Amino acid sequence: MVNEGDYVVIFNSIHRVMEAEKLLKERRLSILLIPAPRALAADCGLAIRYGEEVRQEVEEVLTQAGLMPRESFRKQGEAFIKIEGE
Amino acid sequence: MDLDCRGMACPAPVVSVKRALETANGALRVLLDDGAPRENVRRFAEGRGYQVQEEVQDGAFALTITGAGAAAVAAPQAAVAKTGPAVMLIGTDRLGDGPEELGRLLMRNFIITLLDVAEVPDRMLFINTGVLLTAEGSEVLEALEKLGNRGVEVLSCGVCLDYFHKKELLKAGAVTNMFTIAESLTTARTVVRL
Known part of the structure; x- marks a missing residue:
């Protein structure tokens, strides 16, 4: 479900990821709530996927709402490269 | 052939x-x-x-x-059992009992996760609110298309689509009828009901 170059962001609670999805959907941004890829062990098991074309807008909306993800990754080949996070 | x-x-x-x-x-x-x-x-x-x-x-x-x-190769072992398809009957757009919002989220999560499972069903039958998962607006259309490409037959109940006014809006798999649903269930090798 994650294609080359896609971004995958993980939150530290189910409530935060659901709130983030709701907010981004209200803005009609092309994002998808997906099960967190197994390689990225996440507590809540869910992640939000989006493409480069909406990246800036997605990140602005999340930052303004105080819903920064715990970790952000980008798919490159078979690997997920960490962009931000602990 | x-x-x-x-x-x-x-x-x-x-x-x-x-x-x-x-x-x-x-x-x-x-x-x-x-x-x-x-x-x-x-x-x-x-x-x-x-x-x-x-x-x-x-x-x-x-x-x-x-x-x-x-x-x-596996056929001799199954000789005594039914040999029909492995069927998954999805009778709702929610997984489990509890808050609707959580149930919907879990169902989406489940269908996308099937892509990572080694043994996928041969046929997925969507009935009642389950057809909302195969129609326009569903969040799992991409996952259902990928499952289709792995040989999973995705079938939605025509009466149910009609009931929800989604007849023209089916976006994954094909329409089926109660005969096929009944026959699939009675001849199935295994049935998983959600």
Whole structure:
């Protein structure tokens, strides 16, 4: 479900990821709530996927709402490269 | 046996090949367009333990599929059991009892996760609010298309689509009727009901 170059962001609670999805959907941004890829062990098991074309807008909306993800990754080949996070 | 799948949209080529392999004796030769149909059929057949040979023919690709396949190897063990498809009946757009919002989220999560599971069902039957998952606006259309490309038959109850005014808005798989649903359930090798 994650294609080359896609971004995958993980939150530290189910409530935060659901709130983030709701907010981004209200803005009609092309994002998808997906099960967190197994390689990225996440507590809540869910992640939000989006493409480069909406990246800036997605990140602005999340930052303004105080819903920064715990970790952000980008798919490159078979690997997920960490962009931000602990 | 020859099969012409040129001009078919995904996942129709995989579904046609799967059906043909169930009845084919010996080699199956399939004509396919380049791109997704060719790749999906090759992946599907190889995943089931068949050998695939390719050649170019009139601008299309001819795949010759040979071998017994993994299903045939497992057949003797299943001889006493029913031999029909492994069916998943999805009678709701929610997984489990509890808050609606959580149930919907879990169902989406479940269907997308099926893509990572080794043994996918042969057929997924969507009834009642389950058809909301196969119609426009569903969040799992991409996942259902990918499952279709792996040979999963995605079928939605026509009456249910009609009830929800989604008849023209089916976006994954095909429409089915109660006869096929009843027959699938009574002949199934296994049924998982959600």
